[in-house]
Amino acid sequence: MNETPGASDPTVVRSIAVTTDDLISALEANRRANSHVVLRVTPPFYARERARIHLTGGEVxxxxxxxxxxxxxxxxxxxxxxxxPEVDETRPDPYELEAHHERHTAAVESWRTSIRSHLRDTVELSAGDVSHEVDVKYLG
Structure with a gap:
C-alpha cells in the first residue's frame, strides 16, 4: 500500500491485486451454484488495493x-x-456414471487451466457516476 492516508474516494485506486485462484473460484461458484460471488475492495481506499473473494446478496x-x-x-x-463446461456437455455415450464423472472433472480442470490465459490487464472501476480503468496484478 502507499504511505498516504486512505481515502473515502474510490477514484484514488489505480491498481488492484487479485489472487488468480480466488478469481477462478468466484467464476466457478457463480456458474455452478448460482451464487453471487464478487471480488471486493474495502475502504479506506489507496492507489494500490487488494481484491478478495466475497459472497454477497448482490447489494452494496x-x-x-x-x-x-x-x-x-x-x-x-x-x-x-x-x-x-456444463455437465450435459461432458456426458459420454453410452452413458456410464463413472466415465461421466471422470470426463466432467477433466473438463473442469482443463477450463481452470485455460482460463488463466484469458485474464485482462485492466478492469473498469465504477463508483457512482465516475469510472476509470485500473490495472490488475494477478497473484499466484
Missing part, C-alpha cells in the same frame, strides 16, 4: 459510507474466454 446498499467496491469476476475475462 447495506454497507457503510463509502461502500466497498464489488467487481463481478466476469469483468476480469477477455471476450475469448472459454465457457465453463
Amino acid at each position: 446498499a447495506d454497507y457503510a459510507d463509502p461502500p466497498p467496491l464489488h467487481f463481478d469476476p466476469e469483468t476480469f475475462l477477455d471476450e475469448t474466454a472459454p465457457a465453463y
Whole structure:
C-alpha cells in the first residue's frame, strides 16, 4: 500500500491485486451454484488495493459510507474466454456414471487451466457516476 492516508474516494485506486485462484473460484461458484460471488475492495481506499473473494446478496446498499467496491469476476475475462463446461456437455455415450464423472472433472480442470490465459490487464472501476480503468496484478 502507499504511505498516504486512505481515502473515502474510490477514484484514488489505480491498481488492484487479485489472487488468480480466488478469481477462478468466484467464476466457478457463480456458474455452478448460482451464487453471487464478487471480488471486493474495502475502504479506506489507496492507489494500490487488494481484491478478495466475497459472497454477497448482490447489494452494496447495506454497507457503510463509502461502500466497498464489488467487481463481478466476469469483468476480469477477455471476450475469448472459454465457457465453463456444463455437465450435459461432458456426458459420454453410452452413458456410464463413472466415465461421466471422470470426463466432467477433466473438463473442469482443463477450463481452470485455460482460463488463466484469458485474464485482462485492466478492469473498469465504477463508483457512482465516475469510472476509470485500473490495472490488475494477478497473484499466484
